[in-house]
Amino acid sequence: MEFVKKYLTEIVLILGIFVVFGVTAIFNDAYTERFFDNVTTLILRPAAILGIFALGAAVVIIAGGIDLSSGSMIALSASLVCITTMVFCKLLQPDADDPTGVVPVWVVCIAALITIGVAILVGSLHAWLITVVQLPPFVATLASLVGLRSLSIVMNKAVSKQFGAEAVIVNIQDSRYLLTNAPWWLPLAIFLTLALILWLILNFTVMGRHIYAMGGNETAARLSGIRTDRLKWFAYCFAAVTASIAGMLLASSVLLADPQSQGTGGELFAIAAAVIGGCSLSGGVGRVSGVVLGALFLRVVIDAVAKLITSGNSANYEGMIVGLLVVLAVALNEVTGSSAGWRKQFFPGALGVVALISIGLLFGSVIAFSLTLSDQVANSWLIGIIVALVTSSVLSLIKLLAWQLGKTKSHALSKL
């Protein structure tokens, strides 16, 4: 029972993964027909890449901060690894028409090391801004969120101009480095290794204990003789390095760097995976196992929607799903953690009325839009309106019930 209570998040996530997977398998035969392909390329590989930088986001969150820069860090790293590879190749074979056609392994290794080195510099810069200049973590990493992506674009243009024609997108021709040509388990192995390392650090080392302490109560941690500045340095560097590893994997999955699109919104996906996995944004709380399962769950749900919404661009729905999951996960945490629990009144007063109307409208319009796009139902707009009305009415009923309950409760109290 203790075990269940402690690992409730993980248990719920494992159940959730199986349920979503099962439901998708029933409605879409892609899983049953090409099970292995689907699970490896559409779930495990993307989940691993997401999970890698979600681990970084989680460390920062547990340490009591926030890192908004991972999406842009991914773009910068993808660009860096490609552009340094290209530069090396051009220098080695100045006259070749297709210098990146055959890239020596050592060149890729050096490019990767340079990229990770830059990530450490970016992480250190964040730590400096936060601990010395004393910017709030939100502001410091927000600056990187907007800054690093545009830096990558300018960098790609400038370097490619220097070595030929100006271009934002950098291609590598040598298809040996295409991720699909590598064993399918490679990103997964990197992910699980990083997760194992982080798990060991957080649970069995002094630094890990200090990170939880700092996240829980930073002043008390400093007064206990903990060098909080160094811990923050580690956290932000770890976040930047994991994002850069994810960025390099992403670049290798298409063999090009496109800073305009790669990794956009990555920071929110990472924070979402961490939060779904049970990390508290107020710091000090979270486990590696939760984050691993959170990333997997997020990916399974996104893939399920892609399978179930057969027409149009399913990627358009990702934002809505992530938003919904994050709100649900945090709300669930709050509700089970608070003393009022489920007896809490969720739609009090005028704000409650507005909330239940807007939730109804949101549900109705999402249904109407997606049915219209799928071309399968004729009266999609009518169905949308009905869904909106039904949702609002059900929620109103809940409001009325809670109100009645509250009235009888206070009545009983005043009689006592």
Place this chain on the structure above:
Amino acid sequence: MGANNEVQIEIRSVSKRFGGVVALDNVSFQIRRGELLAICGENGAGKSTLMKILCGQHLDYDGDIVVNGETVRFSGIKDAERFGIGIIHQELNLVDELSVAANIFLGRELSRFGLLCQKTMNERAAAFLNQLQCEISPSIRVGALRVGDQQLVEIAKAIGLGAKILIMDEPTSALTESEVTRLYRVITSLRQRGVTILYISHKMEEIFHLSDRIAVLRDGRYIDTVDTANVTPRQIAQMMVGREFVQTDLRRASKHGENGEQPVLAVRGLWRSWPGHAKHWRLKDICFDVHAGEVVGVAGLMGAGRTELFECLYGCCGDEFGGDIRLQGEQVQFKHAQDAIRHGVSMVTEDRKRFGLFTNLTVRENVTLSSLEQFTSLGWISSRKERSVCRSIIERLRVKLAGQEAEIQSLSGGNQQKCLIGRALLNQPKLLLLDDPTRGIDVGAKAEVYQLLNELAQNKIAILMSSSELPELILNCDRIIVLCEGRQTGMFSASEATEQAIMEAATAIDVRDTSISN
């Protein structure tokens, strides 16, 4: 002063629990209209909890509050204000950046067509302040006022709300003598206007000067209410602690530092700056020694600089500071708490919740946090060693708990404090800094802390402790230094120290300061 026997508020079997701790246990008594009822009890007796229930801050309790014959259950502070109940907190609830008038009308601003009526508010605020016979400009920023004036603004705010029952929680703890006199005047004028006052204080002199009756609480239970005219301060003190004061002499017989032994801590000419403040310094010219096995007390009113002094010694001081601080002869000036710990200085902070506890960690993790290096190799924690070290310190300090893995919040305040003392002791300190170590813990736990101090001193640890309770310092300390507004205004040996003498030194405001305050 129209005190009659008509009951205005009746408290009927009120109980309140915080988790496993009973803060109030079946408390019942009556408050009469127009009286000044002093509420006495040691820290943790439940005074503040009861007052928070009365003013609508704690909503979740058992029992009834009857106001003017009507059973009420407040839905919040605003609701209590409707019944005319106002509270002046010990820590004032004002917005520093807003003007006096804006504070007085905070939350119920006068407006016309959505625009604020600054002028009317200023006029009315001035009128309220006039009723209190004090001259504070309503347009001045509250942050620029002295604490005593800020308190009057709070009182004016309560009057503005139409308060008929005013709760004052240790209103004089931060006031200078002249400000206290002015507060007495204000209280008299409030009572002439028929306001009932509940007055919480530790200071017998004030209580006997002001009150009609005295209600005593002890360990969350109601003891009795007595007419002030019929009792002596000594009897009240006995009711508060529930036993005759036994002056157990915990002090060690040996004299320290007389045979020329080197002190563990020697402080000469310590100063600490105060950027942006008119005074420019928080501490000035502090000089004292602490020898091995000696307990030195730091006395002073709120804002005298006790915590500021500890911060300088422990390296967690945000301001520039200087002077000659020697630890066993070696000159030191710590930049970080870690430096202090490595040099054998440990501190238990004043505010347990904010600066001490990690509520997300277990008891074991809380206790071992700052000494993890002792049982780690290459950064790797040996959990077997950690557990055994934690067990031994818990047994040594006699902490009562369900187990090492219990949540720290499931412990009572006294046991939490012992855990924090345990954390400090695990660093094997030569010098232990205890900033108000018995704040908010019950009488029994206090006695155990005193016992522990004695044991530690016998083990040759040098202890510097502060306390807001003078009897506690007199009981435990070999020597007491007294601070007043950042300066050292007295030093007493155990034989010289009396409450009277210490309080005189602690309120030794020079003429210049007094003239500013009036």
